[in-house]
Amino acid sequence: MTHQLQLCLLFFVFTSLTHAKSVIEPCNTSDSCPSLLSYLLPYDSKLSEIAYRFQVNVSDILAANSIDPVAVPSLANQILPARSLVKVPISCPCVDGIRRSVSTAYTVQAADTVNSISDGFGGLVSGEQVGSFNGINATNPLTSGESLAILLPCTCFNNSNDRVAAVYLSYVVRRGESLGGIGQTFGTTVAELEAVNGLGQPGVDPGDILAVPIPACSSANLNWYNESLIVPNGSYALTAANCIKCTCGPTDLNLQCAPSGIVPYCSHLQCQGSDLFIGDAYVNHTPIGCNITACVYRGHNGGKIFRSLSNSSNVQCPVNQSNKAVPPRASPSSNPIVPFVILSPSPSPSPSASSNPTMGMNNTNPRSKQTSNTSTHGSRLPGQARLFYILLPLELALCFIYIS
């Protein structure tokens, strides 16, 4: 019975991956570039387990999925349910003339098959590839404890798409999915997916790996000192020794940087000659609109954070957020982004009250008050992940029908 079930599952995995297509990007530099993997959790997993599997930091996974680190304590031990879709940020180097991830080491477990290993990586690598790359065959089978090299697909395409900054996500097509549906999930079109992936015909098959362009915010035009950041829409990046959090989206593709609130002591957060901290702004209403004086982040170097006041006069004023519009108050930047994956409610009774961050300043900074508000938001808002809970249960059901 269980044997039959296994066979059935293997059949699904096998048929779906035999003819898998994926886009290959030629390259000729030694530079690595930022890229994303779309990882459909095969089973319930702790964030730390996901980080270990892909050899990335938990904090980078949080950032890529826009999970507020202040909101949930002991994040590394948070368990994400099977079938959640998690974005895993990786660095994508140029290896032998094509873009692909540096090999990830995987230690073979007792019951592993090449296909179960492929499953463990959410289909980002096929069983066939695991086998052929590591010389696994009938005379040289997997042995428990053996270390395998796993290569994962990634692309960068110069981190641009139609001259807009972009980060590319490697996405494994699932049974029943169409280009249109995938495009809708990630805010892109069928035509764009076809063009990026060089698809002759609009069809995709389960197991195909698509490069999905995610628009991104870039610091390229912000005149930062010695620093550049590219942050995909719907995520944030921590910089300046984690003192600064720069967010991209959801309303526009302008990087919004503000103190992160996760490091106890950060200096150089206040703009000289003002009582504004990075990310804050005065808004003066004028007859023709608003004059805005903002304290903006300008990069960092050698433990020092650069920032400066910037003046702009806008015809359109930022929407008044609360009852009072007394400056200084938050710039429109403070909109929380919907996290991409949902974490279970925090086990600790009163997280926002106890984990109130201190940033080496008194409480006049509106940012420090906001931190606790965004955090309550962060853990509650529904993400898009639920859309993805449907397909595998369906396959499993088919398996059970087949057996009985």
Ligand SMILES: *[C@@H]1O[C@H](CO)[C@@H](O)[C@H](O)[C@H]1NC(C)=O
């Ligand atoms: C590197 O690749 C780009 C595009 O793929 C090409 O335009 C350029 O000439 C190449 N440079 C070298 C040195 O091969």
Ligand SMILES: *[C@@H]1O[C@H](CO)[C@@H](O)[C@H](O)[C@H]1NC(C)=O
């Ligand atoms: C993870 O974080 C540590 C320290 O914060 C850093 O030294 C290391 O380079 C990071 N690793 C990756 C893969 O980003």
Ligand SMILES: *[C@@H]1O[C@H](CO)[C@@H](O)[C@H](O)[C@H]1NC(C)=O
């Ligand atoms: C199996 O792979 C090994 C090397 O990994 C090779 O020497 C051997 O010839 C292969 N056997 C078969 C049957 O392909």
Ligand SMILES: *[C@@H]1O[C@H](CO)[C@@H](O)[C@H](O)[C@H]1NC(C)=O
């Ligand atoms: C990559 O982008 C940079 C700046 O965005 C541009 O200068 C360069 O020409 C681009 N390279 C290619 C090969 O498109």
Ligand SMILES: *[C@@H]1O[C@H](CO)[C@@H](O)[C@H](O)[C@H]1NC(C)=O
């Ligand atoms: C930028 O970095 C270079 C060395 O990498 C250094 O000489 C220069 O002073 C830095 N500039 C600033 C503004 O920090």
Ligand SMILES: *[C@@H]1O[C@H](CO)[C@@H](O)[C@H](O)[C@H]1NC(C)=O
């Ligand atoms: C950024 O993501 C949000 C959803 O999080 C979406 O509404 C918005 O259209 C996206 N922006 C761009 C430029 O794709």
Ligand SMILES: *[C@@H]1O[C@H](CO)[C@@H](O)[C@H](O)[C@H]1NC(C)=O
């Ligand atoms: C707003 O800024 C413009 C120039 O940017 C300046 O001429 C004007 O006096 C300012 N108005 C107020 C009310 O500060």
Ligand SMILES: *[C@@H]1O[C@H](CO)[C@@H](O)[C@H](O)[C@H]1NC(C)=O
């Ligand atoms: C911005 O405007 C303020 C007054 O509103 C002025 O004191 C300051 O010098 C201006 N800064 C720049 C960089 O123009």
Ligand SMILES: *[C@@H]1O[C@H](CO)[C@@H](O)[C@H](O)[C@H]1NC(C)=O
């Ligand atoms: C925002 O508040 C200011 C001051 O209270 C007021 O003058 C302005 O009309 C308000 N703007 C909007 C769009 O409500």
Ligand SMILES: *[C@@H]1O[C@H](CO)[C@@H](O)[C@H](O)[C@H]1NC(C)=O
């Ligand atoms: C907070 O800091 C401001 C300026 O940095 C100062 O004027 C004010 O007295 C301080 N308030 C408290 C309660 O320390």
Ligand SMILES: CC(=O)N[C@H]1CO[C@H](CO)[C@@H](O)[C@@H]1O
């Ligand atoms: C809009 C909002 O939720 N405001 C709340 C922010 O947090 C403070 C206390 O932390 C509340 O008093 C506000 O109502």
